[in-house]
Amino acid sequence: MTVSEHVDQKRAPMELKAQKKICAELDTIPSQSMLDPFKLTITLTENPKKVLPAEELVFGKTFTDKLLTFHLSFLISCVFHYAFECFEGMKAYKDNNGKNRLFRPDRNMQRLNKSTSRIALPTVDEGALIKLIGEFVKVENRLIPQKRGCSLYLRPTVIGTQESLGVGAPTSALLFVIASPVGPYYPTGFKAISLEATNYAARAWPGGVGDKKLGANYAPCVAPQREAASRGFQQNLSLFGEDEYVTEVGTMNLFIALKGKDGQKELITAPIDGTILEGVTRDTLLQLARERLVPQGWAVSERKLRMQQISEAAEDGRPYNVK
Numbered sequence: 001m002t003v004s005e006h007v008d009q010k011r012a013p014m015e016l017k018a019q020k021k022i023c024a025e026l027d028t029i030p031s032q033s034m035l036d037p038f039k040l041t042i043t044l045t046e047n048p049k050k051v052l053p054a055e056e057l058v059f060g061k062t063f064t065d066k067l068l069t070f071h072l073s074f075l076i077s078c079v080f081h082y083a084f085e086c087f088e089g090m091k092a093y094k095d096n097n098g099k100n101r102l103f104r105p106d107r108n109m110q111r112l113n114k115s116t117s118r119i120a121l122p123t124v125d126e127g128a129l130i131k132l133i134g135e136f137v138k139v140e141n142r143l144i145p146q147k148r149g150c151s152l153y154l155r156p157t158v159i160g161t162q163e164s165l166g167v168g169a170p171t172s173a174l175l176f177v178i179a180s181p182v183g184p185y186y187p188t189g190f191k192a193i194s195l196e197a198t199n200y201a202a203r204a205w206p207g208g209v210g211d212k213k214l215g216a217n218y219a220p221c222v223a224p225q226r227e228a229a230s231r232g233f234q235q236n237l238s239l240f241g242e243d244e245y246v247t248e249v250g251t252m253n254l255f256i257a258l259k260g261k262d263g264q265k266e267l268i269t270a271p272i273d274g275t276i277l278e279g280v281t282r283d284t285l286l287q288l289a290r291e292r293l294v295p296q297g298w299a300v301s302e303r304k305l306r307m308q309q310i311s312e313a314a315e316d317g318r319p320y321n322v323k
Contacts (some may be wrong), residue, residue, distance in 0.1 A: 036128065044139070054147035054183060064140045064152070064179040072100035077161040077174075082214035084160025086115035090280075091151040091182075092137045094144050101139050105130045107280045112156060115212040120169035121158050129156065131178060143181050149190060153182045185251065186234060193321075195249060197307055198224055203238040204247065205312050208273035213277060221250050240275050244307040247275045253282040256305065257321040258313055266299040 052062055079085050088108045093101045109126035116123050133154060137144070155178045160170030184190050201224040202218070204210020206227040210217055221236070228236050237254065238247045247270050248254050256268045267289050270276045287301045314318045 049143075050069060051143060052181065054145040054150045057270060062181050064143050064181070077159060078164060078170055078252040079159040079161065081112055081165060082150050082160075082205075083214070084119055084121060084173075085157065085215040086112065086114045086119060086121065086213055087155055087215060088115075088213060090156070092144055092154060092179075093151050094146045098146070100134075100141065100144065102130070102134065102137070102282065104280050105133065107283065108156070110282070111213060112158070115214060116158050116210060118212045119160075119214065121160055121173050124158070124175060129175075132261045136177060136179065140179050143179070143180050145183070147183075150181070150183050150297045153180045154178070155180070188234075193234040194232065194275055195235050195237040196228035196231060197239055197246075198236040198243075199239040199244055200224070200229065201236070202240065203236075204275045205240065205249070208272075208274060211272070211274050225250060238275075239307055243304075243305045245275070246270060246310070248277065251266065253277070253279040255282075255285065255323040256310065257319075257323070258305075258310070259320065261316070261318070264299055265297065266301055268301050268303060269291060271302045 005320070006138060077084075086109060090105055090108045091103060093103065095101050106126065109124070109129055109199060113123040113126065133156065137152065137154070140152065142172050157178065158173055158175050161172045161174050162170040181244070182208075186193055201220075224236050228234075235250050237249055240247050241244065246254060246256070253269060253276060258268060260266060269282060269286070272278055286300065286302070289298070294300055
C-alpha cells in the first residue's frame, strides 16, 4: 500500500510508503483488501503547487501535489484491454468553522465495493480507506477551496493490473485516490442546464452494469452528449424502453416535482432497478424529503415515470419542476 505524489512533467514522483500486499495468486485474493491506516507515511513536496483562486477552478483540470495509492502488484494491465476499472466520486469541504468535512463517505465506499465485485476486482476495507482518505485530505488541506460551492473532488479508483490477454478475474490490482480542487461542474456555474430527452442511446438496462460506477460506462455516453450539444443541449436525459421511462442524466440522478390530475403533489425519482446509478445525493434527498415534505402532504416516490406523463403535465398547465 503506497501513497505517491501526482506526477507531472516538471516534478519527479514522490512516494509515501505504507506497503501492504493485497492480492497475489487467484486463489488467495481476499474478500477485502487489508488496508492499514497506521502504516501510512507521508513525504511532502518541496515545491508545492500554487493555490488557484476559487473562481479560476474548472472541474477536473487542477490537481493536488500528491496521490494516495496502494500498490498491489506490478503495474501492467488488463485494464487497458478489458476495462477492469471502477471509481468513486466524492468531495471534501470546509465547514463554516474551517473544519474539513467528507459527505457520507461510507456510502461511497459501499458503492465502490459493489462496483469492484461486479467486475471481479478485490473489495476494500471500507472503514480503513475512509481513514486513509481523511489523512490524505489533511495533507492537501490548503487546496480545499473555502468558497461556497467549491470543494476538493476525490476520486478513489481501482484498476486491474494483471499481465495477460486472457479474459478472467485479475490476480492483481491497483487502488489509488486522485484529488482535484473544483468549482461548478458546468461552465455555466450553478445555473439550470438544458437536457435533451434521449431515446436513441441506452445508457443502462436491468441486469447490465449501468448501475455501477465503471469507467466503461462513461465513454459510450460522449457521442450522444456531443449529438445533444449540436442541438443546443448540455446533457442527455436518458429514456428507457418503448415506454420511454425517465431514468437519469449523464452526470446525475433526476428528481421531478409534479402535481397530479387529482391535485396530489409528488416528488418522483426513478427506482433502483438497474437503469440508474444509486446516487449518494439521491439517497440523501429522499431521506430529507420523506422527513420534511411528507408531513406537508407530499408523496415521495421511487417509481417509473414516462416522458409522456411529463409532457401531459406541461400541456395541462399542471406545475412541475425537474431537478
